[in-house]
Amino acid sequence: MKIIEISLPLNNNTPVYPGNVPLSVSIHKKMPEYATTLSAISFGSHSGTHIDAPAHAVEGAATLDKIPLENFIGQCRVLDFSKETGEAVSKNFLESKKIQSGERVLLKTKNSVRGFKEFYDDYVYLDGDAADYLSSLAVTLVGIDSLSIKKRGGTDHRPHTSLLAKNIPIIEGLDLSKVAEGEYELICLPLNFTGIDGAPARAVLIEK
Ligand SMILES: [Zn+2]
Numbered sequence: 001m002k003i004i005e006i007s008l009p010l011n012n013n014t015p016v017y018p019g020n021v022p023l024s025v026s027i028h029k030k031m032p033e034y035a036t037t038l039s040a041i042s043f044g045s046h047s048g049t050h051i052d053a054p055a056h057a058v059e060g061a062a063t064l065d066k067i068p069l070e071n072f073i074g075q076c077r078v079l080d081f082s083k084e085t086g087e088a089v090s091k092n093f094l095e096s097k098k099i100q101s102g103e104r105v106l107l108k109t110k111n112s113v114r115g116f117k118e119f120y121d122d123y124v125y126l127d128g129d130a131a132d133y134l135s136s137l138a139v140t141l142v143g144i145d146s147l148s149i150k151k152r153g154g155t156d157h158r159p160h161t162s163l164l165a166k167n168i169p170i171i172e173g174l175d176l177s178k179v180a181e182g183e184y185e186l187i188c189l190p191l192n193f194t195g196i197d198g199a200p201a202r203a204v205l206i207e208k
Contacts, residue, residue: 002207004184006106006174007049008116010200015119017147020044045198046147051190052170056197057160065194067169071141072188076104076205080181081124082113088127088151089144099137104186106143108176116175125151128158135162143171143188143203171203179205 008014014023021044028040046052051072054061079097081089089107099105109124123146126134131149134142142149142163149170150159163170171188188203 004178004205004207006176006179006205007188007201007203008173008175010043010048013117014048015116015147016044016047018119020046023047043200045193045196045200046172048200049171049173049175049188049203050198050200051188052149052160052164052172052198053196054164054167054169057157057164061164062167063195063197064190064199065192067167069189071104071169072186072190072201074104074140074186075183076106076141076143076186077183078106078108078176078179078181078205081107081109087122088125089130090127091130091133094130094133099134099139101138103137103139104141104143105134105139106171106174106176106179106186107145108179108181109145111145112175112177112179115177116173119147121152123147123152125149125154126159128156128162131159131162135166135168138166139168141169141171141186141188143174145174145176147173171201174203183208 023043028038053064055063185206190199190201193199
């Protein structure tokens with residue numbers, strides 16, 4: 001079995017979306033007498049690789065702990081948009097992939113090729129019509145390799161709202177640089193915070 005890491009490493013250099021809570025890790029206490037080190041960690045709910053729950057963009061919608069875990073584990077398909085032109089993953093591209101209802105879909109773009117050393121304003125995102133299309137297909141989950149699925153500063157909120165209003169969770173901040181288009185087994189479990197809009201997650205793919 002080959003397991004591929006697709007989540008971002010978390011440390012003081014992990015880029016965060018501008019305006020979000022900085023990710024900070026430090027030694028809280030060293031207690032040599034007990035052979036113990038304790039770290040202090042502080043982060044926002046949308047740090048690193050993370051899940052957007054419906055409550056992130058839809059008032060009164062489900063919080064993270066209300067999403068069935070079945071959404072996060074199971075067969076998935078990575079779709080490679082990294083060689084396509086265009087600043088957003090388009091409905092046309094998705095239609096060509098013959099996505100079925102209930103699929104888990106991870107979108108690989110040029111973001112994964114460029115890497116995640118810093119935050120770039122011009123990241124590739126999901127187009128609003130494409131989000132409506134995935135929502136209409138009732139997919140189980142959508143993942144993308146950008147810290148937001150929506151255009152930086154964009155006023156078309158459908159990449160969030162269209163999916164989240166249908167209780168389709170979103171994984172943002174994936175690193176798909178080591179992954180080719182194809183079918184995999186996904187395991188992506190957000191930390192078990194209750195009553196909030198999202199949380200960091202560890203995500204891996206299992207190669208078939
Ligand atoms: Zn998010």
